[in-house]
Amino acid sequence: MASMTTRIEAINAALLDTFREEASDGIDQLEARLLELVTRRDPELVDQMFRVAHTIKGGAGTFAMTAMTRVAHRMESVLDAYRTGAAPSQAAVNVLLEGADALRGLLAAGPGGGAPDEFAALESKLEAVAQRARGAPEPGAAALHGERTPATQLAIAIAPSRELFRAQVDPVPLFDQLAMLGELSVRADVSKVPAFAELDPTSCHLAWQLTLTGGPAEMVSALFGWLDELCAVTVEPIAPAAPPVATAAPRGELAAPAVAQVSAGSGPPAASIRVRLDKLDALMNLIGDLMTTQSTLSALGRAAASDPIRQRSALDELQRLTRSLQQSALQLRSMPISSVLNRFPRLVYDLAERLGKAIELEVIGEATELDRTVLERIGDPLVHLLRNSIDHGIEPPAERVAAGKPPAGQIRITVSARSDEVVIEIADDGRGLDTAKILARARERGLAAAARALSDDEIHRLILLPGFSTADQISEISGRGVGMDVVVRTIQELGGDLQLRSIRGAGSTTVLRLPLSLAVMDGQLVQFGGRTWIVPLASVAECTRFDARAITELVGQRTVIRVGDELVPVLDPCARLGIASRARHNLVLVVEANGQRRALLVDEVGPRHQIVVKSLSAQLARVDALSGAAVLGDGSLAFIVDVAALCSATEQETPRMTTTSRR
Amino acid sequence: MTRASPHPSQASAPPIAAGDASHRYLCVELAAESYAVPLLSVHEIQAYAAPTPLPGTPPHVRGVANLHGQIVPVVDLRRRVGMPEQPYGRLTVTVFVGVGPQLAGLIVDAASRVVELDQRAIMPPPEISDGVDVSFITGITRAGDRTVIVLDVAALLRGDPALALSTVSRDSQGSQRSSQRGSP
Numbered sequence: 019m020a021s022m023t024t025r026i027e028a029i030n031a032a033l034l035d036t037f038r039e040e041a042s043d044g045i046d047q048l049e050a051r052l053l054e055l056v057t058r059r060d061p062e063l064v065d066q067m068f069r070v071a072h073t074i075k076g077g078a079g080t081f082a083m084t085a086m087t088r089v090a091h092r093m094e095s096v097l098d099a100y101r102t103g104a105a106p107s108q109a110a111v112n113v114l115l116e117g118a119d120a121l122r123g124l125l126a127a128g129p130g131g132g133a134p135d136e137f138a139a140l141e142s143k144l145e146a147v148a149q150r151a152r153g154a155p156e157p158g159a160a161a162l163h164g165e166r167t168p169a170t171q172l173a174i175a176i177a178p179s180r181e182l183f184r185a186q187v188d189p190v191p192l193f194d195q196l197a198m199l200g201e202l203s204v205r206a207d208v209s210k211v212p213a214f215a216e217l218d219p220t221s222c223h224l225a226w227q228l229t230l231t232g233g234p235a236e237m238v239s240a241l242f243g244w245l246d247e248l249c250a251v252t253v254e255p256i257a258p259a260a261p262p263v264a265t266a267a268p269r270g271e272l273a274a275p276a277v278a279q280v281s282a283g284s285g286p287p288a289a290s291i292r293v294r295l296d297k298l299d300a301l302m303n304l305i306g307d308l309m310t311t312q313s314t315l316s317a318l319g320r321a322a323a324s325d326p327i328r329q330r331s332a333l334d335e336l337q338r339l340t341r342s343l344q345q346s347a348l349q350l351r352s353m354p355i356s357s358v359l360n361r362f363p364r365l366v367y368d369l370a371e372r373l374g375k376a377i378e379l380e381v382i383g384e385a386t387e388l389d390r391t392v393l394e395r396i397g398d399p400l401v402h403l404l405r406n407s408i409d410h411g412i413e414p415p416a417e418r419v420a421a422g423k424p425p426a427g428q429i430r431i432t433v434s435a436r437s438d439e440v441v442i443e444i445a446d447d448g449r450g451l452d453t454a455k456i457l458a459r460a461r462e463r464g465l466a467a468a469a470r471a472l473s474d475d476e477i478h479r480l481i482l483l484p485g486f487s488t489a490d491q492i493s494e495i496s497g498r499g500v501g502m503d504v505v506v507r508t509i510q511e512l513g514g515d516l517q518l519r520s521i522r523g524a525g526s527t528t529v530l531r532l533p534l535s536l537a538v539m540d541g542q543l544v545q546f547g548g549r550t551w552i553v554p555l556a557s558v559a560e561c562t563r564f565d566a567r568a569i570t571e572l573v574g575q576r577t578v579i580r581v582g583d584e585l586v587p588v589l590d591p592c593a594r595l596g597i598a599s600r601a602r603h604n605l606v607l608v609v610e611a612n613g614q615r616r617a618l619l620v621d622e623v624g625p626r627h628q629i630v631v632k633s634l635s636a637q638l639a640r641v642d643a644l645s646g647a648a649v650l651g652d653g654s655l656a657f658i659v660d661v662a663a664l665c666s667a668t669e670q671e672t673p674r675m676t677t678t679s680r681r
Numbered sequence: 682m683t684r685a686s687p688h689p690s691q692a693s694a695p696p697i698a699a700g701d702a703s704h705r706y707l708c709v710e711l712a713a714e715s716y717a718v719p720l721l722s723v724h725e726i727q728a729y730a731a732p733t734p735l736p737g738t739p740p741h742v743r744g745v746a747n748l749h750g751q752i753v754p755v756v757d758l759r760r761r762v763g764m765p766e767q768p769y770g771r772l773t774v775t776v777f778v779g780v781g782p783q784l785a786g787l788i789v790d791a792a793s794r795v796v797e798l799d800q801r802a803i804m805p806p807p808e809i810s811d812g813v814d815v816s817f818i819t820g821i822t823r824a825g826d827r828t829v830i831v832l833d834v835a836a837l838l839r840g841d842p843a844l845a846l847s848t849v850s851r852d853s854q855g856s857q858r859s860s861q862r863g864s865p
Contacts, residue, residue: 303750655733
């Protein structure tokens with residue numbers, strides 16, 4: 019019997035999982051449509067929302083998630099009342115959004131979580147909204163099953179598998195749902211029930227035929243859709259006895275079919291699969307080894323004397339194959355950034371409401387793909403940057419108008435992919451950064467020496483230091499002073515880069531650059547300390563011959579070297595890493611991270627390779643200034659230099675004499 | 682990297698009883714002492730090859746090695762348990778042990794045999810007064826005619842501040858930077 023119980027539990031768990039996934043998508047859709055409603059009156063939207071709420075209600079009912087069923091039912095009533103085309107008010111939309119939040123919470127709590135009347139207050143609010151919506155006399159105001167549902171009859175046949183009861187599914191609540199759609203009659207087919215002596219009461223030998231008058235076929239299918247594996251359900255219209263009654267449809271002028279297009283971002287979700295990350299990592303490891311083998315073979319092959327042409331082409335083929343394998347594996351790891359950006363419209367809406375500001379959010383490039391690990395971690399920093407823009411950047415409408423700007427603040431998020439990196443820009447047209455205030459606060463906190471004159475750029479970067487905040491009161495939204503430095507650190511840990519641009523009075527832009535893949539990168543091999551190291555090619559600005567005369571020692575401060583028309587602080591990587599320096603420095607490698615440059619003194623600069631990045635930190639506590647390792651063609655290991663760590667080692671001593679030309 | 686051939690003594694060892702694998706241990710030698718490591722935790726034994734030194738790690742961490750695509754830290758077990766260092770010899774091997782998904786390599790003088798130990802016969806370690814850390818020793822027992830010190834691999838790795846298995850807070854990252862500032 020133990021195995022039977024586990025099997026039941028397994029089926030039940032699987033069903034619950036399916037419901038959860040679909041309900042979660044449904045709630046997201048509801049929310050997205052609600053936000054669209056704010057700017058666009060479209061009865062088609064309301065219709066879609068009604069159907070979603072209905073499906074969620076059905077599923078929740080089957081799992082006896084009573085509170086969820088009740089909230090969904092109320093929302094359904096509200097939406098139904100608005101299906102006639104009357105536009106929902108702002109207040110109504112807000113209450114519905116509350117409902118969506120409640121549904122999310124209840125979905126997460128699962129069956130058995132929370133009391134059935136947990137959201138009684140919300141239910142009353144929803145009911146009140148529904149009453150108001152219905153109360154206003156409208157020509158041809160629909161009853162619950164309005165003129166959109168002609169009086170067709172549907173024959174529904176339900177043939178469940180034997181497992182139905184064992185999977186803890188009770189069909190009766192579903193029949194109740196159907197009964198709410200119209201007139202329902204149910205007939206049970208007991209022809210397959212065995213004699214009592216042989217009856218196993220846990221097996222389902224029943225089937226049902228139902229007749230439903232007045233419900234749309236697709237809603238019925240939606241109700242049973244998620245029970246696919248356990249029931250065969252067929253729904254067929256019965257030929258109507260009389261021609262369909264064409265009741266007057268006052269909303270005809272709104273039902274113009276040409277208009278019923280939803281915006282590009284809200285179509286049905288693309289098919290997706292869940293992939294276990296450890297399987298992918300194993301695949302990446304294998305591929306890494308394969309690439310190493312391939313380069314070894316490649317070298318051997320070139321040396322061999324026999325039939326070089328054949329060997330050469332075989333090796334070329336191998337190379338092509340491994341590259342394609344690598345690309346496919348990398349693509350498995352990527353997902354569009356829209357999955358992260360999806361929650362932003364809601365966030366902006368809520369914050370704007372709360373702060374009494376008007377904000378328009380534009381998102382460009384949400385289909386751009388990023389590595390999953392990056393996606394998982396980029397959400398919070400982006401939210402923080404967005405909140406900063408809304409809280410500190412965008413001015414209240416009156417102030418904006420006084421400044422000659424449109425009353426609604428504009429925030430634009432642009433995501434674009436370049437050859438090996440993704441660039442995310444968050445731009446607002448708000449007040450911009452107040453350099454005087456920033457400088458004063460920084461000096462107050464001892465984050466900047468009082469005597470030194472700093473460029474605007476340098477002053478802007480002061481806000482990235484830990485413990486900084488110019489908020490006069492720490493608002494609950496932002497300004498706690500723990501934000502920007504954590505954002506910077508997260509971006510750095512992802513191998514990326516953050517830059518700020520701001521013009522007082524006009525607005526601010528934050529630019530994030532992130533590597534396209536954490537698993538593979540273009541590396542520049544360098545030699546110092548008698549060993550080979552790797553510097554990410556994206557961080558290399560230039561490489562020049564070392565000339566002792568170009569070094570300037572600034573009194574008491576930093577050593578800088580003149581590179582072109584710029585003075586760049588010098589860094590000896592051997593000293594920084596604590597290893598012995600073996601040879602004379604011949605070359606200077608200028609690297610850049612987070613808008614800062616350093617001149618590394620190296621012995622040799624080697625070739626550039628595409629390398630497979632191996633993580634160090636899984637096994638070892640975080641190692642300073644090294645961000646990973648890679649296997650070179652000869653099988654040896656080389657470590658990857660963490661350029662951001664090198665560049666920010668002396669963050670608080672910004673170099674004095676940089677004549678920076680903006681990139 | 683080649684795998685080590687079985688230690689000569691293994692050829693004359695008594696055949697291993699087909700018992701529960703959780704009672705089987707690999708014996709490794711450090712100077713005159715035998716240490717036992719649970720066999721289930723042993724992933725691989727390789728002839729010693731110098732790992733790639735990793736700057737900024739304590740002296741007992743010799744570096745990292747590439748074990749089938751995964752970067753694994755390699756620790757000198759002698760130094761880790763506080764014994765004086767010895768040059769590596771012909772029989773020196775690296776034993777790769779794992780705790781869950783985490784791996785580490787232990788450099789030992791030799792790997793000898795696989796023994797079956799009775800859990801009830803493992804005595805708690807005596808008080809050792811010369812400051813040697815014994816938190817990773819499960820106990821002491823006898824295998825055949827030899828005294829064997831049984832190691833708790835999880836505790837050994839967990840207690841190592843250089844390894845991520847430790848519970849040392851990562852906020853030392855900030856102080857690491859300031860203390861390792863190189864002179865420009």
